[in-house]
């Protein structure tokens with residue numbers, strides 16, 4: 642069995658990532674739960690992320706954890722534990738504000754504050770960033786320059802698809818260096834998609850991995866490795882393996898997006914972790 646697993650794996654090492662936020666902090670509930678109420682919500686991110694760490698240990702996988710500054714301050718031991726177990730600590734901003742809704746100064750303040758909090762807990766330099774809800778798009782593309790100026794060296798916020806909240810549909814599907822000031826560049830690792838009927842279909846994780854059949858996701862990911870010879874970037878959230886999280890009243894569409902197939906997610910992740918090789922994004 643062990644040999645079969647190893648044979649099935651390709652030599653390509655993909656990027657595994659976790660966006661560390663709680664169930665009440667997602668953009669889908671932004672208009673339902675005000676940030677001032679966050680402290681009164683039941684905090685489940687710590688126990689769920691510890692389950693994610695155990696899941697990775699079972700498969701001998703190291704990953705990148707994009708952590709909210711707010712979560713890091715509420716659960717500092719969690720950040721230390723992520724670093725202690727050999728994973729990359731990276732930034733998801735302070736309190737999940739969409740980047741295109743902030744001024745340049747607000748954004749610079751948000752990512753600088755979060756970088757300092759995470760570095761003091763992890764004891765390592767933080768160089769990676771993922772925007773809340775992939776909110777770096779064509780209209781605020783210059784955010785990449787601000788990231789570089791604030792000490793970040795890579796970004797993984799661009800989703801090359803059409804979505805009402807995010808996406809640059811015609812962006813590169815694979816890692817690319819984006820020029821910033823002074824002849825320097827910042828590397829962008831877009832969330833993975835497959836080409837189908839002339840369009841990019843998201844297969845890189847989250848709700849897509851929960852809602853689409855597992856075979857479709859694994860076939861798509863395997864195609865990226867085998868047919869295109871490239872690593873893929875996969876992501877999910879700790880609340881996606883927590884079917885017992887408190888339910889928040891919402892529209893039918895949000896219900897499907899947030900609560901759909903939560904029960905199946907951990908088993909799906911087990912399969913994906915077994916089938917493919919992974920490493921933190923900074924090591925790709």
Ligand SMILES: [Zn+2]
Pocket residue numbers: 660662667733737772773774
């Ligand atoms: Zn997020």
